[in-house]
Amino acid sequence: MTTILIATKNEGKAKEFKAFFGPKGFKVKTLNEMDELPDIIENGKTFTENALIKAQTLTDKLKMTVLADDSGLMVDALDGAPGIFSARYAGDHDDAANNAKLLRELKGLPLSKRTATFHTSLAVTSVSKEPLIVAGNVKGLILDKQRGADGFGYDPLFYIPELDKTFAELTPIEKNKVSHRGKAVQVLSENFDDWWER
Numbered sequence: 001m002t003t004i005l006i007a008t009k010n011e012g013k014a015k016e017f018k019a020f021f022g023p024k025g026f027k028v029k030t031l032n033e034m035d036e037l038p039d040i041i042e043n044g045k046t047f048t049e050n051a052l053i054k055a056q057t058l059t060d061k062l063k064m065t066v067l068a069d070d071s072g073l074m075v076d077a078l079d080g081a082p083g084i085f086s087a088r089y090a091g092d093h094d095d096a097a098n099n100a101k102l103l104r105e106l107k108g109l110p111l112s113k114r115t116a117t118f119h120t121s122l123a124v125t126s127v128s129k130e131p132l133i134v135a136g137n138v139k140g141l142i143l144d145k146q147r148g149a150d151g152f153g154y155d156p157l158f159y160i161p162e163l164d165k166t167f168a169e170l171t172p173i174e175k176n177k178v179s180h181r182g183k184a185v186q187v188l189s190e191n192f193d194d195w196w197e198r
């Protein structure tokens with residue numbers, strides 16, 4: 001059985017990928033189950049570069065098949081910030097502080113000008129293979145206060161007008177149908193088997 005390592009410590013993310021690779025006959029592991037990890041310097045200028053750096057560094061060191069996700073939020077009124085710096089927007093990796101900072105930065109701006117895009121880049125790497133790279137995006141609006149209790153990160157502020165709900169008001173299955181990560185996984189599912197057999 002081939003093992004695929006999901007290059008994340010975020011169990012919420014990992015769960016979605018386990019649901020995808022488990023039925024394909026892969027044994028799925030996350031970084032939380034590895035004891036020796038190389039230092040990974042995510043110094044890319046794009047989500048895709050960072051996902052690729054994470055995945056390829058782990059494949060090179062561990063000789064394993066690896067999937068890495070790099071994702072984040074781009075707010076139009078902030079010229080695309082926080083972007084690749086989404087996890088550390090307010091300093092630490094702290095969702096509450098990040099959301100508070102986002103609300104401060106957008107204070108007073110009407111809803112129509114609070115447009116934003118969530119992005120996910122996925123990179124899959126394996127020994128002596130070219131990387132497989134896919135992406136997904138979703139557009140929404142940043143509310144002026146949080147709504148909903150599910151999800152993680154910026155979910156309580158990210159509002160989908162068509163659903164009249166934030167990501168934090170959706171079940172995981174509902175979120176997957178419309179989210180950046182759900183769309184990227186959809187594209188992955190259309191390309192993975194061909195790439196793996198190549």
Ligand SMILES: O=c1nc[nH]c2c1ncn2[C@H]1C[C@H](O)[C@@H](COP(=O)(O)OP(=O)(O)OP(=O)(O)O)O1
Pocket residue numbers: 007008009010013069070071072073086087088098151152153154155167179181
């Ligand atoms: O669906 C999402 N719903 C809400 N927020 C989200 C989502 N997707 C990414 N985000 C935010 C959270 C974090 O502030 C940053 C991701 O950063 P990102 O480096 O990809 O993930 P991470 O550090 O949580 O986990 P890891 O690097 O171990 O995969 O963007």
Ligand SMILES: [Mg+2]
Pocket residue numbers: 087
């Ligand atoms: Mg991260």
